[in-house]
Amino acid sequence: MRLATLLGPDLKQLLKDDPDQARLLLDELHAEDIADLVSELEPDEAAKLLEHLPAEDAAPIFERLEEHEQEELVEQMAPESVALIASEMEPDDRADLFSALPEDVGDELMRTLERVDPEAAQDVRDIEKYADTAAGHLMTTKFVSVPSKATVADALAAVRAFVKDNEESPLYNVYVLDNDRLFGIISLRELVANEPGDRVDALSLTNIISAPPDMDQEEVARCMAKYDLAAMPVIDSAGDLLGIITIDDIIDVLTQEQTEDVQRIGGVEPLDVPYFQTSFLEFIKKRGIWLVVLFGEEFFTQTALRFYDPVFEAIKGASYYVPLLISTGGNSGSQSSTLVIRGLAIGEIKPRDWWRILVREAGMGLVLGLMLGSIGFLRVLMYKDQHIPFALTVAGTLVGIVMTGCTVGSMMPLILKRFGVDPATSSTPFIASLVDVLGIIIFVHVAKIIMADVILAGGVH
């Protein structure tokens, strides 16, 4: 890593001036570091470099670039060069490239790829049949398989042949097939540890944990994490092995899903590219839409306050407590909603637990509300011009509001999930604005009970 950082500027210059010399240097670096350097080049320089490299050297670099960088480069390069590189890419990365490209560019590239490497083109079509976030789209079709009557020696020979052709592909297991059906899995370490003449079907693990091709990538990730799998087979309903999902892709999935969740929780439509690569206009769209929705929602606070004007006129200074009270409801609601969102995301909480959660959160809201209510009560009385009835009103409101925050905040993600919406959409600002309006109504009604005489004296009924 340090090497790349030190060499960065010099290597960049060298890449421009003397690509042949640079290639020797590139041999010493990890493809990931080279991709970092290529990212820093101007698109036309980067395109020139990748076109200059043999396709099998360019592919591991190209497939490590961000999708938006790939898209830029494809526009700069001859379709022929891109097709050659694509044919050398890992099948899943190749399919991702096609997903990232605008339709017309992708179609043109596909026509070229069909000419250059019909098999690679077929792989893309096979993977593209599945949704972007499905196991079938995440899998690679490059794996080592042997028939069930093969020996350990046969399997090792298959591994040797695979490694020769696929320098970069990860390889943890050999898949034992009975015709096309997946019969068992044998790890490389088991192959090494056993006798060459042993039959693989006797050694292989047959209690297989696999994914159907339409399983959502988040569930795939959770399953592989749970069972500590380095690779998971994807099999169709007939039991045929379609491909494998490797752990390196799962880490990317986890990171991406979590980024989306955090952005939703913060009230932003998930971004497609990193912060600095997101255009100003894109940000305005992704943030603006939620700000406008929340603004509309929040306008009801003004409507409610206006509606209850006589109450606030009767209790001098009461309206100044509104932001304090309602934001406390929003805070407790934020806590509950993030706890439930995260619990759902990692599978600790299941939608069927809703009743237990509701009871728990209502109880917690009561205790937390009483705690804050006591503090509020004492704090209000510190003002010489305030009296016990108003201090009690503030305290009572806090109890009601915190309980509302906890229950609404915890139930909203579950309700959204029930209707097929991402639970993280119940963002903290969304919960807060929902609870704000309820908070005002609670405040007024608590006041009407505790301070009936004052309000009546103000002429309100």
Place this chain on the structure above:
Amino acid sequence: MRLATLLGPDLKQLLKDDPDQARLLLDELHAEDIADLVSELEPDEAAKLLEHLPAEDAAPIFERLEEHEQEELVEQMAPESVALIASEMEPDDRADLFSALPEDVGDELMRTLERVDPEAAQDVRDIEKYADTAAGHLMTTKFVSVPSKATVADALAAVRAFVKDNEESPLYNVYVLDNDRLFGIISLRELVANEPGDRVDALSLTNIISAPPDMDQEEVARCMAKYDLAAMPVIDSAGDLLGIITIDDIIDVLTQEQTEDVQRIGGVEPLDVPYFQTSFLEFIKKRGIWLVVLFGEEFFTQTALRFYDPVFEAIKGASYYVPLLISTGGNSGSQSSTLVIRGLAIGEIKPRDWWRILVREAGMGLVLGLMLGSIGFLRVLMYKDQHIPFALTVAGTLVGIVMTGCTVGSMMPLILKRFGVDPATSSTPFIASLVDVLGIIIFVHVAKIIMADVILAGGVH
């Protein structure tokens, strides 16, 4: 997976009634699924079962239990039995067990372990030297190494010996040592693909990506994800190989770190155990502390509104717009802070980028503010009793408040990071309450400029 779910209740009964019979069944299941079943037993039943199993069968189950479950079980079991199981556990999982135990229980277990397996006890002490979240604490000391003059055949023999003793340990690479110094890494697939007589030093990868033992686990995770590593060596400053970190642990780290981030963003002190295992009292503590802090912060809104009372008296109905206006600032601030928090967490944003972010967020705040300001302006004028000066005041306030939200929200995580505090501590409720007070001040000052005549008529200067 389905098997375990179906068998669940029956197997549970069988485990209680006839552990010997159950053992035969257990052979068919993944240790992870058995651990799930054991989790559902009462602690005393689970303890009985684990004591009944041979330690090498119990260890893979025990190490997959949650920390709090392990703690409960240790209290139910004889120290001798626990020590035997601990001696069969993976070194990193064993060290985690000791970290999870209360000090006195841990000390007693350590004395027993020293008697049963002094080497395993030493491993724990070696790992415990490092902070809980450091690479040294995450690593396992079980790996296969060969001297640099070894041949491929020697390395394969070492692998065979390792697999025989360590059925459960992951094995991706063989480490080539020059004395104790890490010289190179050769993957199992390379070993299989090459000739038995070849020397490993000629074949091994020497451009090694490694971690020092004090590297934070989040950085380790990021590095392994970036380079798609299944295992990463941990080496000390002399270049000696101390252990390796495997990818399955990294997924747990990523999930745990992200859970903590999400909880912080929601204004909850990170929980140590899952939602349903967290006790009611623990929740009150972890949530209450932040609710009280935020309540204290939020009280300044009341102070500010009281302070500006004459202005609100002069402009009839203005105070009813306060929640709407300040929460809009909070919403834009939440967006900015979560974007920056997440950007920092995945390394897309570096603290040195602060100036670029500030400029960008201020610009975005201006555009978003103008957008909401226009909507607000029109909305206010829909009331027959409102006039253009007040509508302009609302619009101007929205511009100022959204800009403030964006800049404060984006800078706060960077400032916290600068002072060594987790950036996610700048939770959305924290940002919101900060921006709320500023919002009131902005509102009043915009009003003083645009509606000077009205305010003067009210007798304010």
